[in-house]
Structures are given as C-alpha cells and as structure tokens.
Amino acid sequence: MAPLIQYLMGGLTLGSTYGLTALGFTLIWSATGIVNFAQGEFVMLGGMLAVAGVAVGLSQLWAILLAVAGTTVVGAMVERTMIRPLGRRPVLDVVIVTLGVAMVVRGLVMLFLGKETHVLEPFSGHVPLRVFGAAIMAQGVWVLATAAAVVGGLKVFFSATLEGKAMQACAHDPVAASLVGISVPRMTLLSFALSALLGAVGGVLITPITMTSYDVGILLGLKGFAACVLGGLGSPLGAMAGGILLGVVESLTAGYLSSAYKDAVALVVLLAVLFFRPTGLFGPRDVTRV
C-alpha cells in the first residue's frame, strides 16, 4: 500500500508541473492560435533564476518572487521583440520562431548561469509528511495546492471576466475582435506574460524536487505539450488533468516496471488518446477551429 501511495503522490506532484506547463501552452494557444514551444524554457528560467537569486544571497522568498517576475518580463519581451514583428505571418511560421526563441533562452542561460545542475531548498523543510505509512514530500503539497489555485483562477478568468472573454474572442477571430475595440497586440502580449508567469511558478515549485539545469526545458516543454494535447487544447481544466494523468502514468511505470520506460509509456498513452479521441479527453467533440 505504502509504495502505491508514494508513487501516486509522486505522479500527482510531477503531473501538476506538467499541468502548469500545459496551462501556459493553452493560454497562448487560446489567445492567438500559436503553439509556443518556448513554454518549457519559461519553466526552466523560473527555477534557474530562483537558484541564481539564492546564490547571490537573496532570501528564498525574494529569490522566488523575483524569478517569477523576471520570467514574466522575459515572456513579455519575447512577444514584443520576436513574435510581434512577424505581424500577420502564418501561424506555422510563428511556431517555428518559438522553437528558435527556446534555443536562444537556453543558450543565454547556459552562458550566464552555467551548465551545472542546481537544487532549491524545499519551501517548508525536508521533513516528510506521513500518510498511510507512506512518506510524502511536503513540497508535493505545495505543488498540488498551487496547481489547484491556478486552475481555479484561470477558470474564473476565462468564464467570468470580460478580459478572459476578450482573449477568447481574439483567438476565435482577431479581426472581429479588433472591430469591437479589443487590441489584439495587447492581448497577445498579455497571454505571453501570463504563460511565462505560470511556467515560472511551475519551475520554482518543482526545482526542490527534481533539480534544474539550463536544459530541463526541452523535456518539460514536450511533456507539457503532450499533457495539453491529452486534455484537449484550449481547456484549462483539461490541461491540468492531462498533466496529472501523464505524471501518474509515468510515476507508476517508473515504480513498477522501470524508469527506463517511463517516457515511452507517456508517449503510448498520448497516441492512444489521440487515436480514440482526437480532440483530447476534455476537448470539444467537433474538431473545427476557425
């Protein structure tokens, strides 16, 4: 019993960070139709900046706050300097540029912060919590609680605020959105900044558990994207559920089979879902997106 609970909890924790990454994908895609392949780098940047902040002597709290704020600014700058100049180019061009952005961010971090692997102190110490005889990291509770709060917040943002609806309007028809007075460039900027913020939050939460280095964004980005597709692009709840499903499957595979298979199993789950439900587990039933 104890190992199962431990694996499940580990999967939930890991899955929640995939979910946070997936939420970043969803947000930008919802507002602009762009799949931002630099999303994983925002996660990496959050963790790495927090580590760097602690290294220069900041308290952990300040290091984390500044890391999240700094990554948000980077997200906004990426939109301003690299996405906006593309104007009304086809979405595929923009997606390819985001791949380039990812490489640039990764390269700069390697250059300035080095190639070493770093770790951050858990937020509330190293003493594990005991649940049904299983040892649960307290950091995992932080991750889960934050993920739940973020999902709830986004749900409210999209379904109950005018800004959230304006963002959906932009995604659906940018020209019609501009004709009612919504500034599409401003909405795009907002979506990049928010996604970077979500990514950075995921990054600082997971770093005490999984450690970080300049190149963790690649795999995190792929997992986040897979989670997002699993849950159905465009649905915040689906993104989080997809992330958690992926994390739990991975963790159980690593626990009961071998950690060598965990990434492969994630891929198999993804393919199976796409085969039987092409719009994802929580996506709309019709596939058209105009």
Next chain:
Amino acid sequence: MRLMVRNLDVFYGAIHALRRVTLHVDAGEIVALVGANGAGKTTMLATISGILRPRQGSVRLGERELTHLAPEAVVAAGLSHVPEGRRVFRPLSVEDNLRLGAYRRRAQRQAIAEDLERIYAMFPILRERRRQPAGTLSGGEQQMLAMGRALMARPRVLLLDEPSMGLAPLVVQEILNHIQNLRQKAGLTVLVVEQNARAALAIADRGYVLENGRIVLHGTAEELLNNHDVQRAYLGREREEACTGSGR
C-alpha cells in the same frame, strides 16, 4: 457625425482594389454603396475601419483623422463596422458577444446594462437566446447579434457590409427597418454596402455605384433607382420585365 473619404488607393499586393475613391456620408444620412461581387465594397469598409491601410488618401470622421488608426482606435472614435459574414464570436454566448461590443467602455457598468436592455428590446430573439453560444443562431439572428454588438459601442457612424446576405426576404426587410429606425431615433449615420442594390437604395438617401474599384455613378437613391444603367446592371429590371411582361 460626417464621414469623409478622399482619394483612397488600396492595394492587395499588386492588385489595385480601390482607385482614387472619394465619397462622404453626412451626419444622419443613410448612404448605400452598391456594386457587383469583387467591385471593392468590402475593401472600402475595411479601409475606413482601419483593418486595411490605404496607400494614399484619407478618412475623416468629423474633425478627426482616422487614416492611420488601428481598428480598436477607430471604434473608440465613434465608428463601428458590422463585417461581411457577421463574424460573431461563435463559441461565446450571445450576451458575451454583446458585452464585448462595449469593450472600450467597460468601466461604465450602468450605461452598459441600459444598452443591453435597449438591444434586447430591439431584437427580442437575442434576449431569448442570450445564454446560447452565438454559433447556434440562425443567419438572421447572427446578423442581429452582429448589429447589436456594434451598437453596444455607442457609435455615431455605422458601417454595414451586406447585411442581407443569405437571408430570407422577410428577415432582410426586418433588418432594413431596424437600420431606418436607428437613424430616426438615434440619429445614427449609416454607410451600407449591398449587392442587393434595390433593398439598400430603398432605405438610403443617396447612393454610390462602385465598379472595379472606381466610383462610376452617384446620386440620390431615387435617381439611381431610375437610372437605366443601374437598372440594367444591378436591379435586374430587364429580366424582371421579360418575366412579367410589364414595366413598373
């Protein structure tokens, strides 16, 4: 408010879509812009509302120069554009579509609530369907929603692109009546684009005829309705005579 368009030249790459087009709509006027498919009518409205940039020429609203403003700034200046094909936000509810129409003045909660009531009074079917996704509405209902959404911005000037497209004759009549009422009750200034020239000229004060990106004719609605070239090209009078064997 007076809308004044001077010497507009608009290109799509190498295609010269509008050629030195000049027209105006006086405050409180309804003006029809008619012409065949591909004449440049949609291009005209898109340039006025800031979706397209002219290579030359100017667009003025009252004293205000609109020529290089983004669409969201044009809305704020008092001009709303109901685009061709309605383009409602299909996944969002009818009421959300209307609320987004008032996006620029979102702080004015009380006034927005009143305007919503006014739109619902004007189009009762929208009230009935207010929680439905806009994509589930019929073509006529979507046209009403697109108009309502534009009116939520409290425009002084309204641009309408083929409001009758794809609608049953009765629905067309209803939409046209609403346009006339808006002018009478709210003093709205209207520029309406139509392939259905007869319907548009029936409610207009004046009209322009656009052909291959050029204004080839303009005059009062009555003059245009009685003009032989217009009748032959746009009103299908000869065909009608051939069918019924009599004039009008």
